[in-house]
Amino acid sequence: xxxPDSQRSLDDKAFEPEAGxxxxxxxxxxxxxxxxxxxxxxxxxxxxxxxxxxxxxxRVTPEQNRRIAKKIxxxxxxxxxxxxxxxFVDKTAVNYGNLYGMTKTLHISGNQFxxxxxxxxxxxxxxxxxxxxxxxxxxxxxxxxxGNYPDSWLLQRYPxxxxxxxxxxxxxxxxxxxxxxxxxxSIMANRFFLGVLEAIITPGMTLMTSIWYAQSEVPFRHLxxxxxxxxxxxxxxxxAYGVGHIEHPQIALWKYIFLILGGMCVVFAVILWxxxxxxxVKARFxxxxxxxxxxxxxxxxxxxxxxxxxxxxxxKHALVDPTTWILFVATIATQIPNGIITNFSTVLIKxxxxxxxxxxxxIVSMLIAGWILRIITMTACNVTCIIAAASxxxxxxxxxxxxxxxxxxxxxxxxxxxxxxxxxxxxxLVVFSFRVYRNxxx
Numbered sequence: 001x002x003x004p005d006s007q008r009s010l011d012d013k014a015f016e017p018e019a020g021x022x023x024x025x026x027x028x029x030x031x032x033x034x035x036x037x038x039x040x041x042x043x044x045x046x047x048x049x050x051x052x053x054x055x056x057x058x059r060v061t062p063e064q065n066r067r068i069a070k071k072i073x074x075x076x077x078x079x080x081x082x083x084x085x086x087x088f089v090d091k092t093a094v095n096y097g098n099l100y101g102m103t104k105t106l107h108i109s110g111n112q113f114x115x116x117x118x119x120x121x122x123x124x125x126x127x128x129x130x131x132x133x134x135x136x137x138x139x140x141x142x143x144x145x146x147g148n149y150p151d152s153w154l155l156q157r158y159p160x161x162x163x164x165x166x167x168x169x170x171x172x173x174x175x176x177x178x179x180x181x182x183x184x185x186s187i188m189a190n191r192f193f194l195g196v197l198e199a200i201i202t203p204g205m206t207l208m209t210s211i212w213y214a215q216s217e218v219p220f221r222h223l224x225x226x227x228x229x230x231x232x233x234x235x236x237x238x239x240a241y242g243v244g245h246i247e248h249p250q251i252a253l254w255k256y257i258f259l260i261l262g263g264m265c266v267v268f269a270v271i272l273w274x275x276x277x278x279x280x281v282k283a284r285f286x287x288x289x290x291x292x293x294x295x296x297x298x299x300x301x302x303x304x305x306x307x308x309x310x311x312x313x314x315x316k317h318a319l320v321d322p323t324t325w326i327l328f329v330a331t332i333a334t335q336i337p338n339g340i341i342t343n344f345s346t347v348l349i350k351x352x353x354x355x356x357x358x359x360x361x362x363i364v365s366m367l368i369a370g371w372i373l374r375i376i377t378m379t380a381c382n383v384t385c386i387i388a389a390a391s392x393x394x395x396x397x398x399x400x401x402x403x404x405x406x407x408x409x410x411x412x413x414x415x416x417x418x419x420x421x422x423x424x425x426x427x428x429l430v431v432f433s434f435r436v437y438r439n440x441x442x
Contacts, residue, residue, distance in 0.1 A: 058292065058293065058296060060293050060296055060297045064290075064293055065214065065297055067290075068286070068290055068293060068294050068297065069213065069214070069217055071285055071286060071290070072212050072213065072294075073221075074285075075275075075283075075285045076276070076277075077221060077224065077225065079271070079272065079275070079276055080205050080208070080209070080221075081224065081225045081231075082228070082268055083164065083168070083201055083205060083225075083272075084201060084202065084205055084225050084228045084229065084232075085229070085232035085235070086168075086232070086261070086264065086265055086268060087198050087202070088228070088229045088232040088233070089233070089235060089236045089239075089261060090171065090175055090194065090198065090261050090265065091140060091195075091198060092232075092233070092236060093175070093178075093236070093257055093258060093261055094191070096236055096237075096239070096240035096243075096254070096257050097257055097258070098254075099240060099244075099254075100240075100243070100244065100253040100254040100257075101252065101253070101254060102252075102254040105252055105254070106181060106182065106183060106184065106187055107183060107184070139188045139189075139191040139192045139195070140191045140192070140194060140195040140198075141195060142192060142195065143191065143192040143193060143194065143195025143196040143197075143199070144196070144198065144199045145199075146192075146195075146196055146199075147195060147196035147197065147198075147199035147200070148199045148203065151167070151196075151197075151199045151200035151203070151204070152200070152203055152204070154200070155200060155203075155204045155207070159278040159282075160204065160208060160276065160277075160278045160279070161272055161275075161277055161278055162273065162278075163200070163204075164200065164204065164272050164276060165269050165270075165272035165273035165276070166269075167198075167200050168268055168269040168272060169265070169266065169269035170197050171194055171197040171198055171265060172262045172263075172264075172265030172266045172268075172269060173262070174190060174193055174194045174197065174262075175194070175258050175259075175261050175262030175265060176258065176259060176262035176263070176266075177190070178190055178255075178258040178262075179251065179252075179254075179255035179258055179259060202226075202421075205225060206222065206421050209221055209222050209225070211279055211280070211298065212279075212280060212294075212298070213298070214297045214298060218422055219419070219422045222418065222421065222422045223366045223367065223415075223418055223419070223422070224366070224367065226366060226414070226418045226421075227362065227363045227366035229359075229362060229414065230359040230360065230361075230362035230363035230366065230411070230414075231359070231363060232359075233358070233359030233362070234359045234360060234363075237359070239257065239260065239261075240257060243256045243257055243260075280294035280295055280298070281295065327420050327423075330416075330417075330420055331417065331420065357408050358407060358408045358410070358411045359411070361408050361409060361411045361412070362411035362412075362414050365411065365414075365415050366414070366415055366418065384409055384412040385409070385410055385412045385413040385416075387409075388406045388407070388408075388409035388410045388412070389406075389410055391403070391406035392406045392407060392410070
């Protein structure tokens, strides 16, 4: 690639800058230090690279665009997927633990909480300590609510890879120490702090997707990594199934689940520390030329890469925007039934392998949705979920298989929610507007 005026490559070390422009002889992130004071802004990550592209007239060709996107897919998208998947399976690990007597070991019973239902399901002949499961999920989401704003601020203010690595290591520690819990109070505290730390994952990955990918690339990539909620559900089901076949266990079976998942998170935290860059500007897998082009192609949507400063006018912008509140209501409307279905899944379905089918439905619906129009997808998937939910309520109780299939198809609900996040990320004027919406939603 060459500059129109100088006909020199972006990586050409012989290029001599004029006074008051670049302060280095090499154009590229590794050697560019600053522009003149008029154009310098340390808070805006990637601004220097954008100015290089703008002043030189650089254009991103379709071939270059595909090459950069392919590199990002290869190096970063797998980490997005694993982060989302681990966060989901760790969050739901208590459901698998309940299958192997976790609540009995911790002496948790429904009598401890008069403000929730008893957890009996008389029409199916099932009596389970669902109260404790619901309460533990409540503790998790209270922590999630508390952790959303500080976690988002840390992700904005400091290098994303390091923040994600540290939080992953901390929640891995919580997972590993879960088997040490001996009563209701300790497991509640454990779940609360797990929620505080995991609050960084989905909002963080959503923002990082809009930082790395061009606007037209965001929907499919976002749904690709969000579909790992489904992959995590399948993995969790098989993990629980495998744990159930451990011969001569040395500890309670439910403890193996938390130890295995915690160990996986420790390994992933190390990978994030060394290989997850904060932005295209810091990516070692991109050349100097590609770093500039990566910033340029994202900036074409009229959004910056990242700004590390907290700005109150952005808070006001988010709070007075009607779209923020519409999406907030939509989030509440979808996540309340989603929580109920998740909490009661192991009560209605005893087989861990049958539970994996709903995760497979979620994966397929997510990937298909990434290829078709957003408004049609959101409508179609929500209608499918409504029909499935109505079938669960009104079908005769003796039609077990019809109930099971209806339960599987309620997983279409996640597509509409995921696409609402895509809409926010793809149309954001400022990063903080998204953070306010996302944090209110949770």
